[in-house]
Amino acid sequence: MSDLPPLPADRPPRPPRAETREIVELKQLRLAQPELASAIDMQLALVEMQRRVQGRVPLPRIAIEPEWARAQQAAGRPLVRFADIPLEWSDFRLTLRQTADILLRFEALERADHARIVALGREGNALEPLVSAWYNASSGVEPGADPRTREMPDAPAGLEQVLVLAMRPFLARCAEALTPQVDLASWNHGHCPICGWEADFAVITPGADRRLFCGRCVAQWSFAPLTCPFCANDDRALITSFATRDGRYRVYACDVCRRYLKAYDARHAQRQVMVAVDTIATLPLDAAAMQRGYTG
Ligand SMILES: [Zn+2]
């Protein structure tokens, strides 16, 4: 054993950080549903890491020209341009690495792909243009960019998942900065008004409205309760909806594009929606939806 210098007497060890409600809820969920333990542990690791990163990312000062914002919204384009994101590259590299490590540890990423993603993170010349091109294509923020083309030729499998998770703390700060200064009431698209990514969860409010949550920046916006956010199908006869036995969660599946979205039903709930918890608590619903031939 090496000799460690003694801790200075006037600096007591730091107390552990207070656990957030999400972390408390995830730990309770692990006791209630031990079969989800591995998914919950991965989520705990991701949530704790993202919280640490988000705590050190400055709140960006994004100046939004009202006329420009109106034009973007009218065209169905989001508000955050790549240059607005408070991306500090050394911090992003670290976040990318830690995200890939967590996914590897829980077998959500193949070892060979992990190695390639980590190598990519080290190469400054390769990473920066790749991330900006991917963001521009997947957000559709610039006119002319098709939000649905976001191909990364020769990219390792799983890279997009790692990028989505690693960008989250940086984009979440953009959503935090913009939400109070822009009016999203007229936004009626299925994709995110802040970063252009698609919804990956929803909440049914006590007033029976539906709000969608972005799968990348976690911004939320109102959306018609029975319209498919992926293909805009609004024929109720072609939306299949089913709930868990306790009525807490619901799935909306589209019989046109065959995709589905899960929701937390806050109409009879004890607590508010918590996306990081509820997306994991509903993993059995994903299995049920996939069994019926729908994709996430
Ligand atoms: Zn978003």
Ligand SMILES: [Zn+2]
């Ligand atoms: Zn659809």
